[in-house]
Amino acid sequence: MKSEPNSHYCLNLACGSAQGQVAAVSALLDRHGAYIEQFSVFDDHTTQRFFVRGVFSLQSPVEELRKAFGELAQRFPQAQWQVHDLEHRTRVLIMVSKFDHCLRELIAQWRRGELNMDIVAIASNHPDLAPLAEAEGLPFHHLSISAETKPQQEQKLRQLIADTGAEFVVLARYMQVLSEELCEELHGRVINIHHSFLPGFKGGRPYQQAHDRGVKLIGATAHFATPDLDEGPIIEQSLERVDHADTPQDLAQAGRLVESLVLSRALRFILQRRVFINGMKTVVLR
Incomplete structure (x- = not known):
């Protein structure tokens, strides 16, 4: 059952296409207790670029997740990523x-x-x-x-x-x-x-x-x-x-x-x- 979240966040990732990226991202979010509410991906075969947008709630400190994702992103080619606080105006x-x-x-x-x-x-x-x-x-x-x-x-x-x-x-x-x-x-x-x-x-x-x-x-x-x-x-x-x-x-x-x-x-x-x-x-x- 989903517990009440502290905050909502949006993960954006753009990187070179490679096998296993969806599994790696979703597994990391799960390990950090993220409750995934939206998850969209697109693989552009013409540019060999892969795009991910995931919206999730989180009760643990987001900085721990950001640090872990920074380490994970090093495995992805030409990765550009951010975790946005959706409560931020x-x-x-x-x-x-x-x-x-x-x-x-x-x-x-x-x-x-x-x-x-x-x-x-x-x-x-x-x-x-x-x-x-x-x-x-x-x-x-x-x-x-x-x-x-x-x-x-x-x-x-x-x-x-x-x-x-x-x-x-x-x-x-x-x-x-x-x-x-x-x-x-x-x-x-x-x-x-x-x-x-x-x-x-x-x-x-x-x-x-x-x-x-x-x-x-x-x-x-x-x-x-x-x-x-x-x-x-x-x-x-x-x-x-x-x-x-x-x-x-x-x-x-x-x-x-x-x-x-x-x-x-x-x-x-x-x-x-x-x-x-x-x-x-x-x-x-x-």
Whole structure:
């Protein structure tokens, strides 16, 4: 019978594929008294990488398990692993420009307790959404930017991330391109929402592009930001059906709904420690 747990944890492991890995991981958790509640694995034959996500409760000190798993992981090729405390609220910085729909949806889900995070700040290159942040009791930072001041603005952003302890940065329709240097520094920590079903209709005015091509489906893509514009590993996507009678404005309205859905869903996957970067792709273990 399961006894009352002290804490819930999530084990994430990515390593080279080898025989006996599931047995070794589950046996170690069992030896340390872990009660396994979820256990998902995926073996990518194309990259020879193996991925594990396990959620478990534990009554003994987690540091003992971490030490033991560190020793076990040395047996696995190119192992990367972490044990996350699921009671920890992830610290998230949200960046926006003038569009507020994605920001409002993230705040609403956060208020309802559906996103296990602390919004440490809202940052923007425009002052327009400061009243919204103030009404929600959230710190707002206006980081204005121009072509000439981009390096200085990004240095302020770096400092803000450091000062707030932000673990992830969410670009909730932040209409500026991060520099190559900043993308590399924050590899795997910046989530962007693109108002198109990538890889189609990249760049500006995607709804006009979609209208000009007479599309019957529009969508949105949440992905990790990389130095290559709109080319980062895709976390989540969704589509909405439209038809020939829809104007570009109709498409944009439908797009705003799907953008908000896709971004919040992608962030939830990340907060639940479901997402692994696998080269130019992701593995999302459900």
